[in-house]
Amino acid sequence: MKKNLLFIMMMFVGFSLSAQIYINDFDAYADGDYLAVVDADNWTTWTDDPGSAEDATISTAYASSAPNAVLVTGTTDAVFPCGDLTSGAYTISFDYLVAGGQAGYFNLQHVFASEWAVEAFLHADGTTRIIAGGNEISDVTYTQDVWFNVQVDINMNEDEATLYFGDDEIMTWQWSLKTDGTAGTNQLGCVNMYAGIDDGSGDNPEYYFDNFVFEEMVDAIYYEDFDGFNNGDYLAVVDPDNWTTWTDDPGSAEDALIVDAQAETAPNSVLVTGLTDAVFPFGDLTSGAYVIAFDYYGEPGKAGYFNLQHIFASEWAIEAYFHADGTTRIIAGGNEVSDVTYTPGTWMAMQFDVDLDNDEAIFYIDETEIMTWQWSLKTDGTAGANQLGCADMYAGIDEGSGDEPQYYFDNFGFFSVSQGLLPPTIEVDITEIDIMMEEATGTETFNIANVGQQDLSYFVYPTYPVSSKLSPVNYVETSNVKLNTTQAMEAPNYTPGEANTTKDAQMHYDGDNTSAIGWTSPGAYKVAAMFPPSEVEEFIGMELTSVDVFINDQPGETQIMIWGRGSTTAPGPGELLATKTFTATIESWNTVELDEAIALDGNPIWIGYSFFQPNEAFVPGTDDGPANPNGDWLSGGPGWSHLSDNPDLNYNWNIRGNLTGNAMLTFIDIPIDMGMIAGESDEDVDVDFDVTYLLNGVYTAQVVIAANDQEANYSTIDVTVDVILSVNDLEAKDAVMLYPNPANDMVFLKANSSINQVRVNNYLGQLVNVQQFNDAEAQINISDLEAGIYFVVVTTDNAEHTIKVVKK
Numbered sequence: 001m002k003k004n005l006l007f008i009m010m011m012f013v014g015f016s017l018s019a020q021i022y023i024n025d026f027d028a029y030a031d032g033d034y035l036a037v038v039d040a041d042n043w044t045t046w047t048d049d050p051g052s053a054e055d056a057t058i059s060t061a062y063a064s065s066a067p068n069a070v071l072v073t074g075t076t077d078a079v080f081p082c083g084d085l086t087s088g089a090y091t092i093s094f095d096y097l098v099a100g101g102q103a104g105y106f107n108l109q110h111v112f113a114s115e116w117a118v119e120a121f122l123h124a125d126g127t128t129r130i131i132a133g134g135n136e137i138s139d140v141t142y143t144q145d146v147w148f149n150v151q152v153d154i155n156m157n158e159d160e161a162t163l164y165f166g167d168d169e170i171m172t173w174q175w176s177l178k179t180d181g182t183a184g185t186n187q188l189g190c191v192n193m194y195a196g197i198d199d200g201s202g203d204n205p206e207y208y209f210d211n212f213v214f215e216e217m218v219d220a221i222y223y224e225d226f227d228g229f230n231n232g233d234y235l236a237v238v239d240p241d242n243w244t245t246w247t248d249d250p251g252s253a254e255d256a257l258i259v260d261a262q263a264e265t266a267p268n269s270v271l272v273t274g275l276t277d278a279v280f281p282f283g284d285l286t287s288g289a290y291v292i293a294f295d296y297y298g299e300p301g302k303a304g305y306f307n308l309q310h311i312f313a314s315e316w317a318i319e320a321y322f323h324a325d326g327t328t329r330i331i332a333g334g335n336e337v338s339d340v341t342y343t344p345g346t347w348m349a350m351q352f353d354v355d356l357d358n359d360e361a362i363f364y365i366d367e368t369e370i371m372t373w374q375w376s377l378k379t380d381g382t383a384g385a386n387q388l389g390c391a392d393m394y395a396g397i398d399e400g401s402g403d404e405p406q407y408y409f410d411n412f413g414f415f416s417v418s419q420g421l422l423p424p425t426i427e428v429d430i431t432e433i434d435i436m437m438e439e440a441t442g443t444e445t446f447n448i449a450n451v452g453q454q455d456l457s458y459f460v461y462p463t464y465p466v467s468s469k470l471s472p473v474n475y476v477e478t479s480n481v482k483l484n485t486t487q488a489m490e491a492p493n494y495t496p497g498e499a500n501t502t503k504d505a506q507m508h509y510d511g512d513n514t515s516a517i518g519w520t521s522p523g524a525y526k527v528a529a530m531f532p533p534s535e536v537e538e539f540i541g542m543e544l545t546s547v548d549v550f551i552n553d554q555p556g557e558t559q560i561m562i563w564g565r566g567s568t569t570a571p572g573p574g575e576l577l578a579t580k581t582f583t584a585t586i587e588s589w590n591t592v593e594l595d596e597a598i599a600l601d602g603n604p605i606w607i608g609y610s611f612f613q614p615n616e617a618f619v620p621g622t623d624d625g626p627a628n629p630n631g632d633w634l635s636g637g638p639g640w641s642h643l644s645d646n647p648d649l650n651y652n653w654n655i656r657g658n659l660t661g662n663a664m665l666t667f668i669d670i671p672i673d674m675g676m677i678a679g680e681s682d683e684d685v686d687v688d689f690d691v692t693y694l695l696n697g698v699y700t701a702q703v704v705i706a707a708n709d710q711e712a713n714y715s716t717i718d719v720t721v722d723v724i725l726s727v728n729d730l731e732a733k734d735a736v737m738l739y740p741n742p743a744n745d746m747v748f749l750k751a752n753s754s755i756n757q758v759r760v761n762n763y764l765g766q767l768v769n770v771q772q773f774n775d776a777e778a779q780i781n782i783s784d785l786e787a788g789i790y791f792v793v794v795t796t797d798n799a800e801h802t803i804k805v806v807k808k
Contacts, residue, residue, distance in 0.1 A: 559611075566606070
């Protein structure tokens, strides 16, 4: 059985984005024409002499598809150059007939006239001899005066080739090997239709070929006619490896049903109606060329809708509305087509050609090109991601149409036309750094390798162990609003709210409240601000204890939500760490205390809230911008996007995280903390250590590498630092040493300048002890203090130092 699905293309238009296409049945020429003369752009002869005795001739004597074929006899030596291709996967096929009592021969070459890949001798007695990869097969027979198909599949990415006669696999071999089995060139050079015979056979050559095809191979990533399922089955239940629903709820009202009411290929198709929202993920591909094809049937009197997305639930590439009256509206790349009509109650073939390498896409209906656009553009024409995210078969209707949705789809296929580059794949050469610090500063180096072919982007940051007992919160997504940039709008005639009360330590991007936002449809929404490591860095060790948000109009149920770091390859937060339901005070800032404080360890953190927006309400407050890329996140379901995707709403949400406690002393710095590594390359990353203000002892941390590797978003290196500075080391810098730590009663201080004052504060910042000194050494009695954490503030002639100490 042939392993590629080239001829599935017969049901397509013909993928216009493939590297090279040649199909010729030779029926447009006249009997007796020379092939290299009438098709000079594609054929030549061995010595480049079209019209000579080397040239093949068009003949009506035989034809697989009437009236013509090509005759090879006498001294014919026709050559079809393949372009010296060195990557990709291709199929060469042709119909072949050996005249009765005669012989045939053809070959494929890596390098024209220098290096043969496969040779096929077809003897006059019906036997054969086929040589490739150092192997020889002579047990294959054929019937003379009968047409059969010859096909060679060549995959240079895998360095493999397969030869078929009809549906029978004849031979598979390492493509780059020469016919004698020695190492050759992994290249597709040419096809040679030569009037050759096997040595010593005494045969005479005469054969014909027809319907010659040279095509980049189409690999079926997925193809399903749904006929192996039962009527009434839920699609995402019976095919969970390939289909899901908008909120990942197979078997629910969102799931599509297998039905036998309609079918393009009997008995089954898939019904989309009611609340159906079936999703086919493509794998977030960023390289290669692909075909998505399916048959579509619009129920008479009903409407249909489907879309393709760059990023699931966040970024739409194309939307297609099929109205009940037979009109359509198709939106892609900032353009809209509404002059296409269709006939409800008939099956139509839908096809999308998506070429990520050239950033181009084409949409066809029944072999008619409807639209070509720059694939990476969002539907509104703004810049988006050059990525193939998913197909969404949704029971949607066009706004204001008053239609009801019901349609069917069948024979859904997802095909690879051009092999994409291997995705970025990270390898980090170490998993731990264990360093002994006898000096105050030091540097360690690790290596990041990209063993994929696409560029790897990365960001490196440190985290530190902090006390936090939080576990992820169970949360079920109930919102199902499909947001687009035109649905959000600013509150009219708005009166800005009062300024927020200043807090000692806050994380936020916004300014004072100046506006509020609402959406055209009521529903559940989420808004958030994300704080990356660069924003969290100065607050490591402090705790998030409350959140301030400005609420304008009265919402339904409202919850503060705190999330951990999200995916590096898809927008949005990660695990939900905490929630707090609150009753909002409108036209005002609301301070919501968390039930449990969240300690900041250096990882990204998302702070936001969910709410139900009633009709014609403008709930979440904003500043007057401009938006920080991390200050305007919003969601109406599982996906996330930005408020500023609408350029008229370039604002930040009024969201502020309030922090308490003291930041811890950190000791790791990554001088160059981000970069891009080309495919199959690597680079070193330095990690600087500064333990100037640390006491002797063992300290732990982690270095985190965030990368756009879909399989490994985050890699970690465990860090252990053993600080063993001698007291004499203090001579070289303005520093203070405190010991022992932890302590029971006395703590001792030594500095390299005069100590003037020592203050002891408790965990709440309250002063519990103060003493004056005029010496480089000092001691403090803490025996009467309760067990816990204290901060010793030492003022010297040169500086002020804060040291955390544990009282046992």
